[in-house]
Amino acid sequence: MDCKGILIVEDDVDIKRQVIRALKDEGYTTIYEASNGIEAFKILSDLSDDKLPGCIILDLMMPEMDGITFMETIEKIHKDRYGKIKVIVATAKGSPIDPQKIPNAVERIQKPFELEELYRVVELYCGKPS
Amino acid sequence: MKNEFSWLYPHGEMARLIKTQQWDATSLGNPTKWPSTLKASINACLASDYPAYVWWGEEFIVFYNDAYIALAGSVKHPSSLGKSAKHMWPEIWPLLQSFISEAQETLKPVWRENLLMPLERNGNKEEAYFSFSFNPLLNEEGDFSGINCICSEMTEIQQSQQSLYNYFMQAPLPLVVMEGPKHFVKIANAKYEKLIGRPAMGKEISQVFSKGEADFYLPILDQVFTTGEPYIGKESPITITDDSGTSKNLYLDFGYHPFKETDGKISGVLAMVHDVTSQVEAREKAEAKKQKFEALFVNSPAAMALLRGPEFIFEKMNDKYREMTGNRDFIDLPLVEALPELKNQPFHQIMKKVFETGETFYGNEMKVDLIQKKDRGPETVYLDFTYTRISDGRGQPYGIYIHAVDVTYRVLGRLAIEENQNRLKLALKGGNMGTWSIDLSNNSFRGDDRFSEIHGIPASRHDVQETLSKRFHPDDAESAGKNLTDAIMNLGTYSAEYRMVLPDGGYRWVYSRGEVQVDSDGKAISMSGISIDIHNKKMDEEKLRRMVAARDEFLSIASHELKTPLTSLKLQSQLHLRLINKNSPEAYSPERVNDLVFQTERQVLRLTRLVDDMLDVSRIRTGKMVIVRKPFNFCDLVSDTLKSFKEHFQNSEYEVPELETNCNPIEVTWDRMRIEQVLNNLLTNAIRYGNRKPISIKLSDQGENIQLEVIDQGIGVAPESREKIFDRFERDVNANEVSGLGLGLFIVKQIVLAHRGRIWIESNSPAGSKFIVELPKQ
Numbered sequence: 001m002d003c004k005g006i007l008i009v010e011d012d013v014d015i016k017r018q019v020i021r022a023l024k025d026e027g028y029t030t031i032y033e034a035s036n037g038i039e040a041f042k043i044l045s046d047l048s049d050d051k052l053p054g055c056i057i058l059d060l061m062m063p064e065m066d067g068i069t070f071m072e073t074i075e076k077i078h079k080d081r082y083g084k085i086k087v088i089v090a091t092a093k094g095s096p097i098d099p100q101k102i103p104n105a106v107e108r109i110q111k112p113f114e115l116e117e118l119y120r121v122v123e124l125y126c127g128k129p130s
Numbered sequence: 131m132k133n134e135f136s137w138l139y140p141h142g143e144m145a146r147l148i149k150t151q152q153w154d155a156t157s158l159g160n161p162t163k164w165p166s167t168l169k170a171s172i173n174a175c176l177a178s179d180y181p182a183y184v185w186w187g188e189e190f191i192v193f194y195n196d197a198y199i200a201l202a203g204s205v206k207h208p209s210s211l212g213k214s215a216k217h218m219w220p221e222i223w224p225l226l227q228s229f230i231s232e233a234q235e236t237l238k239p240v241w242r243e244n245l246l247m248p249l250e251r252n253g254n255k256e257e258a259y260f261s262f263s264f265n266p267l268l269n270e271e272g273d274f275s276g277i278n279c280i281c282s283e284m285t286e287i288q289q290s291q292q293s294l295y296n297y298f299m300q301a302p303l304p305l306v307v308m309e310g311p312k313h314f315v316k317i318a319n320a321k322y323e324k325l326i327g328r329p330a331m332g333k334e335i336s337q338v339f340s341k342g343e344a345d346f347y348l349p350i351l352d353q354v355f356t357t358g359e360p361y362i363g364k365e366s367p368i369t370i371t372d373d374s375g376t377s378k379n380l381y382l383d384f385g386y387h388p389f390k391e392t393d394g395k396i397s398g399v400l401a402m403v404h405d406v407t408s409q410v411e412a413r414e415k416a417e418a419k420k421q422k423f424e425a426l427f428v429n430s431p432a433a434m435a436l437l438r439g440p441e442f443i444f445e446k447m448n449d450k451y452r453e454m455t456g457n458r459d460f461i462d463l464p465l466v467e468a469l470p471e472l473k474n475q476p477f478h479q480i481m482k483k484v485f486e487t488g489e490t491f492y493g494n495e496m497k498v499d500l501i502q503k504k505d506r507g508p509e510t511v512y513l514d515f516t517y518t519r520i521s522d523g524r525g526q527p528y529g530i531y532i533h534a535v536d537v538t539y540r541v542l543g544r545l546a547i548e549e550n551q552n553r554l555k556l557a558l559k560g561g562n563m564g565t566w567s568i569d570l571s572n573n574s575f576r577g578d579d580r581f582s583e584i585h586g587i588p589a590s591r592h593d594v595q596e597t598l599s600k601r602f603h604p605d606d607a608e609s610a611g612k613n614l615t616d617a618i619m620n621l622g623t624y625s626a627e628y629r630m631v632l633p634d635g636g637y638r639w640v641y642s643r644g645e646v647q648v649d650s651d652g653k654a655i656s657m658s659g660i661s662i663d664i665h666n667k668k669m670d671e672e673k674l675r676r677m678v679a680a681r682d683e684f685l686s687i688a689s690h691e692l693k694t695p696l697t698s699l700k701l702q703s704q705l706h707l708r709l710i711n712k713n714s715p716e717a718y719s720p721e722r723v724n725d726l727v728f729q730t731e732r733q734v735l736r737l738t739r740l741v742d743d744m745l746d747v748s749r750i751r752t753g754k755m756v757i758v759r760k761p762f763n764f765c766d767l768v769s770d771t772l773k774s775f776k777e778h779f780q781n782s783e784y785e786v787p788e789l790e791t792n793c794n795p796i797e798v799t800w801d802r803m804r805i806e807q808v809l810n811n812l813l814t815n816a817i818r819y820g821n822r823k824p825i826s827i828k829l830s831d832q833g834e835n836i837q838l839e840v841i842d843q844g845i846g847v848a849p850e851s852r853e854k855i856f857d858r859f860e861r862d863v864n865a866n867e868v869s870g871l872g873l874g875l876f877i878v879k880q881i882v883l884a885h886r887g888r889i890w891i892e893s894n895s896p897a898g899s900k901f902i903v904e905l906p907k908q
Contacts, residue, residue: 012694012697012698014695014698014729014732014733015694015697015698015701018697018698018701018702018705018729019701021705022701022704022705025705025708025709061690063818063819063845092689092690092691092693092694092697093686093690111693111694111696111697112693112696112697112699112700112701113697113700114700114704115700115701115704115705115708116704118701
């Protein structure tokens, strides 16, 4: 199953760049990026339904709208459209996250994560590079 | 006429009166016709110096002599001469008539002694006593013709005898006159008869008393009568039973005195009796009382002593007193010598005052230093005692009576208790504790002053429920109340921390602990315990908690922050490693290699900065941040900083700001590295919160000071946060939203302060903040 696209939501420019490069290196071509939740919604809303990404790599600590709020917003408001997109939470936060708050998070990878781990989750939840 | 009375006795008044009397008119007729017996009788009468009279004839015509004049009295003399006897003595005529009759009949003299005759001779009635011989006179034929009386007025004698008799009868002492060997009671006076409770006169003494009553006395009477030696008896006991059967025991002093005749013969005995029963009884009572007192005195558990006179000489003391004063023997010694250890103590003075004023002194728990053991110094005792002045029989001050009770144990006990209480109070005070007690019978409680102070309530009795609901902090009242109730029900310990609402509206944290007391049935009757003001401790705990929470937060943020550059580094090195492992030529392309190095450098720089910041904070906290001032051109620093920022933002979307003012050289003497840190932090901050809008920097030279402004157009800083933002770990916005340790601004402020400058935030319009730093150049 080919991955339709990946959305990176990360406020740290360096990490974002590295992740994008890593994914590109692996062969993923459709990569969207946003710096916070608001930007993420903007990008998603511009996409047509068939072009929606298969997964979102979501940082939690971001300005404007953080990761939790982003997920809650999807759950409450945009469930129909975005509810099916698999969300991978990538956070440096050590403490456990209330699973109640992130029902649509399928996996959590802890920063600093291994490159291999990144490839694994993306392949698992989105699919192989097209 | 002379011839008529030639025969008449020639002397005396009466002779003269007879001569002058008109006898012819009387029934006797002319004196020449008088019989010779009459004449002889008249002469015999006149010649006697003894009062006498002659009554002659049927009328008993009266003749009397001079001696009789006084007897006749002033009314009847001289008028009665030549009158009938009846005429002369009408008041006693019946009596006289009886004498006449008797004399006439018997032709014997009628002899009377001390006969009472009620007369009216001196104009008033009087009682007179006469002893007389009323003799019949015969005429020549031997027929009864008249009376010759030789009499003696015994009135005076009789009266004095009567008086004597009266005196005797009325004598204050019981007296008895007994006659003869059988002790016939001639006279017993009233007192005597009262004493023995029966009449005694006219009986032999042995008849007066019943058998057994006077057995003791009769032999003595006999002896006195026989020997003529008087007998004095003292306090002889006698039991007398009167007619009604009542017995009384008497004590009598008595004297038996023999009456002696002129010839020395004993005719009788005078008994004088003195009833000394009351004296004897009083004495016995006093004796008994004295003995009782003696017994009390000796055996009393109180120490007693009697001191005589103003020198306070010890006259008497009981065993207890002796014991109390060390068994020293000081009878007959004055106080000052007996108890020399009292020299500098007030007791002698007090005793003096009591002796002078008569006012009893009551000493209450007075401290006395007494030598109680031989060869030892004085020991302190506490005594309740009295000094009472006592008087002698005549009411004069005699001495002092001491009555003392040793209450040392009580006093020391109380002092010990007081000391313990004080210690407890001090301990409570030192421990800042108050004590309290709940009366479970009425659910009220009360505490000491400290308790009331701690709780901010008045020091009076309060109701438990009311206090819980009104004074306890609403959040704590329920749990504290439950705690209390449980403790009472389980007879266990009550322990609770709670806040009390204070009168000024604030509150105070209190810790209370108490235990239930039960009565003999095991029923809870009270609870008592202590309370401690733990407000400061709680506040410190709070502070500590906050600090720990803040630190924990810091650590969590720090670990997060540190992880960010690490993530980047890891990603990129892993990426590159992948290339190498794949033997991809990409691995060595200059572009990739440059990028790798730059990125590594960047992340390392970030890490370094973070670590440095953390170190700085630690240094600042421990006071180890020092600034090293050196002169440099601030303008240069600013442009250099901007330049390096530009370089670092090369690959990002961010627009590095321009220096907005012309930078003339500004010479300052600051710690360049630290000021660079300030600039970096402010710029980083502006970028982070700047919302990707352009940032500007303004410099102005204000003479002594330099002012630097870093202006962004981002989300701004809320006015209420503009102070807090410089605090360690504080960040304005929701911690989840923004990365960064939050140390930056704290460090910035510290550096600014170290340079004696100041830093503050103002709003920028339309949006954003101005961070303004003012520093003195030197």
